[in-house]
Amino acid sequence: xxxxxxxxxxxxxxxxxxxxxxxxxxxxxxxxxxxxxxxxxxxxxxxxxxxxxxxxxxxxxxxxxxxxxxxxxxxxxxxxxxxxxxxxxxxxxxxxxxxxxxxxxxxxxxxxxxxxxxxxxxxxxxxxxxxxxxxxxxxxxxxxxxxxxxxxxxxxxxxxxxxxxxxxxxxxxxxxxxxxxxxxxxxxxxxxxxxxxxxxxxxxxxxxxxxxxxxxxxxxxxxxxxxxxxxxxxxxxxxxxxxxxxxxxxxxxxxxxxxxxxx
Amino acid sequence: xxxxxxxxxxxxxxxxxxxxxxxxxxxxxxxxxxxxxxxxxxxxxxxxxxxxxxxxxxxxxxxxxxxxxxxxxxxxxxxxxxxxxxxxxxxxxxxxxxxxxxxxxxxxxxxxxxxxxxxxxxxxxxxxxxxxxxxxxxxxxxxxxxxxxxxxxxxxxxxxxxxxxxxxxxxxxxxxxxxxxxx
Numbered sequence: 001x002x003x004x005x006x007x008x009x010x011x012x013x014x015x016x017x018x019x020x021x022x023x024x025x026x027x028x029x030x031x032x033x034x035x036x037x038x039x040x041x042x043x044x045x046x047x048x049x050x051x052x053x054x055x056x057x058x059x060x061x062x063x064x065x066x067x068x069x070x071x072x073x074x075x076x077x078x079x080x081x082x083x084x085x086x087x088x089x090x091x092x093x094x095x096x097x098x099x100x101x102x103x104x105x106x107x108x109x110x111x112x113x114x115x116x117x118x119x120x121x122x123x124x125x126x127x128x129x130x131x132x133x134x135x136x137x138x139x140x141x142x143x144x145x146x147x148x149x150x151x152x153x154x155x156x157x158x159x160x161x162x163x164x165x166x167x168x169x170x171x172x173x174x175x176x177x178x179x180x181x182x183x184x185x186x187x188x189x190x191x192x193x194x195x196x197x198x199x200x201x202x203x204x205x206x207x208x209x210x211x212x213x214x215x216x217x218x219x220x221x222x223x224x225x226x227x228x229x230x231x232x233x234x235x236x237x238x239x240x241x242x243x244x245x246x247x248x249x250x251x252x253x254x255x256x257x258x259x260x261x262x263x
Numbered sequence: 264x265x266x267x268x269x270x271x272x273x274x275x276x277x278x279x280x281x282x283x284x285x286x287x288x289x290x291x292x293x294x295x296x297x298x299x300x301x302x303x304x305x306x307x308x309x310x311x312x313x314x315x316x317x318x319x320x321x322x323x324x325x326x327x328x329x330x331x332x333x334x335x336x337x338x339x340x341x342x343x344x345x346x347x348x349x350x351x352x353x354x355x356x357x358x359x360x361x362x363x364x365x366x367x368x369x370x371x372x373x374x375x376x377x378x379x380x381x382x383x384x385x386x387x388x389x390x391x392x393x394x395x396x397x398x399x400x401x402x403x404x405x406x407x408x409x410x411x412x413x414x415x416x417x418x419x420x421x422x423x424x425x426x427x428x429x430x431x432x433x434x435x436x437x438x439x440x441x442x443x444x445x446x
Contacts (some may be wrong), residue, residue: 021279031285032288032289036286040290040293041289042288043293044297047301048297051301055301055308055309057308058308058311059312060315060316061310063360066442070313073306073309090310093302093306093310094301094302094307095302098294098298098306101301102293102294121279122282122283123279123280123282124290125290126283127282127290128287128294129290130288130296132291155427186280189279
C-alpha cells in the first residue's frame with residue numbers, strides 16, 4: 001500500500017490509496033453486489049437505453065439522440081473500422097461500437113458526480129473484454145489462415161534475411177500471444193486506475209486543507225487542489241474517451257490482422 | 264496465525280491486478296448483452312439507414328434528372344398529340360365542309376328535279392283538262408251548230424242557197440280552228 005503523508009498542523013494528511021477500490025457489499029449477505037458491479041450494470045443499462053433510443057427506429061434525417069449516436073458511429077467507422085478492416089469494416093461495426101460505447105460509459109462513471117467510480121479500474125472488466133477479443137482474434141486467425149498458417153504468418157513474415165527469424169519468431173510469438181492481450185486489458189485498466197487515484201488525491205487535498213484542517217499555510221495548497229481537481233477532471237474525461245477509442249482500435253487491429261495477415 | 268492468513272488472503276483479493284470472479288461474470292454479462300442489443304440488433308438498423316441516406320443523396324440527383332427527362336418526354340409527346348389532334352380537327356372540318364357542300368348541291372339538284380317533275384305533272388294535267396274541255400266543247404259546238412242550223416233552216420227558207428254557204432263556211436272555220444286547237 002503506497003502511502004504519502006504530509007504534515008499539516010499536527011494532523012496527518014493521508015493520500016488516498018488502494019482502499020479507494022475496495023467496496024463492501026451494498027446488501028450484506030450478497031457478497032457479489034458491490035458498488036462496481038452496480039455501476040457496471042447501471043452503465044450497461046445506460047448504453048442500452050441510449051443506443052436503443054438512437055437506433056431502434058433510425059430516421060433518414062436524424063434528430064436528437066440519433067444525431068449524437070451517429071457521430072459516435074461515424075467516428076468508430078471512419079477512425080477505427082475502416083483503417084484497420086477495410087471492406088470488412090461494416091461486419092465488425094457492431095462489436096467495435098459495443099466495445100466503444102460500453103467502455104466509454106464505464107469510464108465516464110469516473111467523473112459522474114455521486115458515482116465517481118470508473119468501472120474498468122477493477123481489472124476484471126477490461127480483462128473480460130480483452131479476453132473476448134483475444135479468443136475472437138485466435139478463432140478468426142485459425143479460420144482464415146489455418147492453424148499453422150496463422151502462426152507462420154505471425155512468426156515468420158516473408159521477406160526478411162533468414163538469421164533475423166531466430167530473433168523475430170520468439171518476439172513475435174510472445175508479443176502477439178501473451179503481451180498483446182495483457183497490455184490490451186492493462187492499458188485500459190491502468191489509465192482508469194491511475195486517473196481515479198489522481199482525482200481522488202487532488203479532491204482530497206482540496207477537501208482536507210480547506211474544510212477539514214483550514215490553516216493559513218495549508219489554504220493555498222487546498223485551492224491548488226481544487227483547481228487541479230477541475231483541471232484533472234477535464235483531462236480525465238479526455239483520457240476516458242481516448243482509452244475507449246484505443247481499446248476499440250486495438251480490437252479492430254487484432255481482428256484485421258487475423259482476417260488478413262500482415263506483410 | 265489465522266488472522267495473518269486472513270489478512271494475507273484479503274491482501275491477495277485486494278490486489279488491483281487480480282480480478283474478482285463475480286466481476287468477471289458481471290463484466291462478461293454486460294459485454295454480451297450490449298454486444299447482442301447494440302451490435303446485433305441496432306447496428307444493422309443504423310447501417311441500413313446510413314446506406315439509405317447515402318443512396319438518397321447520391322441517387323437523388325440522378326433520379327431528379329431522370330424525372331426531368333421523363334417530364335420532358337411526356338411534354339413532347341403531349342405536344343405531338345396536340346399537334347396531331349389539331350391537324351385531325353382541321354382535316355375533319357375540311358371534310359365536313361366538303362360534305363356539306365356536296366349535300367347542298369345534291370339537295371339543290373333534287374329540288375330542281377322535283378320542281379321539274381311537278382311542273383311537268385302540272386303541264387300534263389293542264390293538257391288533259393284542256394283535252395277534256397275541248398271534247399266537251401266539241402259536243403257543245405255540235406249541239407249549238409245543230410241548234411243554229413235548225414234555227415236558220417226554220418226561219419229563212421227563201422234564201423236557202425245563201426244559208427247553206429254560211430253553214431258550210433262556219434263548219435269549215437270551226438273545223439280548222441278545232442284541228443289547230445287539238446294539235
